Structures are given as C-alpha cells and as structure tokens.
Amino acid sequence: MDTRKYSRFQIQIPISFTEVPTVGDGTVPNLSTGGCAVTSAQTVQRGANLTLRILLPDQEEPVKIDLAAVRWSGGGAFGVEFLQMGDQAWERIHRFVATVAHASA
Numbered sequence: 001m002d003t004r005k006y007s008r009f010q011i012q013i014p015i016s017f018t019e020v021p022t023v024g025d026g027t028v029p030n031l032s033t034g035g036c037a038v039t040s041a042q043t044v045q046r047g048a049n050l051t052l053r054i055l056l057p058d059q060e061e062p063v064k065i066d067l068a069a070v071r072w073s074g075g076g077a078f079g080v081e082f083l084q085m086g087d088q089a090w091e092r093i094h095r096f097v098a099t100v101a102h103a104s105a
Contacts, residue, residue, distance in 0.1 A: 010029065010030050011028060011029070011030065011031055011100060012027055012028070012029060013027065013028045013031070013054060013055060013056060013057060014026075014027060014028075014054075014055045015027065015028050015036075015038055015052060015053065015054050015055070016052070016053045016062070017038070017040075017042075017044070017050045017051065017052050017053070017068075018050060018051045019044065019048050019049070019050050019051075022042070024040055024041075024042030024044070025040065025042070026038045026039050026040030026041070026042065027039050027040075028054060029077075031054075031093075031096075031097060031100075032097060033082075033093055033094050033097050034081060034082055035068070035071070035079060035080050035081040035082050036054070036079070036080060036082075037077055037078070037079045037080075038077060038078055038079070038080065039076055039077045040076065040077070040078070041076070043073075044070050044073055044078045045070065045073055046070050046071065046072055046073045046078075047069070047070060048069075048070040049067060049068070049069055049070075050065075050067075050068045050069075050070065050080060051064070051065065051066060051067070051068070052064070052065035052068050052080065052082075053065075054093075056092065056096050059092070063085075063089045063092050063093055064085065064086070064089055065080075065082050065084070065085045065089060066084045066085050066086070066089075067082075067083040067084035067085075068080040068081060068082050068083060069081050069083055
C-alpha cells in the first residue's frame with residue numbers, strides 16, 4: 001500500500017544537491033510536488049538535510065529547493081521530502097508536475 005501524500009511521476013532529469021560540505025549530483029527518476037527520488041553515486045544518509053537544484057526540461061535556471069529532508073536511502077538512491085522553497089520555486093515545481101500529470105493521463 002502506497003502511503004504517499006502526493007502522486008509521483010516518472011521522469012529523468014538532472015539534479016545537484018548540497019549537504020555542507022559535500023556536493024553531489026544525480027538523476028531524478030520520479031517527482032511530485034512534495035518530493036522526489038534521486039539516483040546518485042554519492043552516498044547520502046537518511047535524516048540528512050539537503051539543498052537541491054533540479055533542472056526542469058526546457059528551463060535555463062534550475063529550481064532551488066532550500067531545504068529537503070532525506071527520508072530513505074539505499075542501493076544508490078535516496079528519497080527527499082521538500083520542506084522549504086521560495087514561492088517562485090514552488091510555482092515552477094507545481095506547474096511542471098501538473099504538465100506531466102496531464103500528459104500521462
């Protein structure tokens with residue numbers, strides 16, 4: 001049974017993340033308005049707090065998530081919950097997820 005609050009949508013987009021002093025990058029295989037999964041060669045521990053930069057398709061500037069908490073980690077991947085971002089970042093994530101949801105309906 002899936003207990004997520006938000007529907008996740010399958011995508012493949014680049015991401016970079018920072019957990020001071022570590023910087024890493026990876027790929028987002030699924031995204032929702034409340035969080036995402038990340039595949040990466042960089043190991044990130046459950047409970048870590050990250051800053052994220054997600055490069056949405058057809059956009060020059062990445063979306064900055066000021067605070068994301070790692071909720072699970074293992075097997076070269078981890079999942080984050082978005083906790084804090086600016087209004088513009090929130091709008092961009094919501095608009096993108098709505099577009100993907102509409103295309104997959």
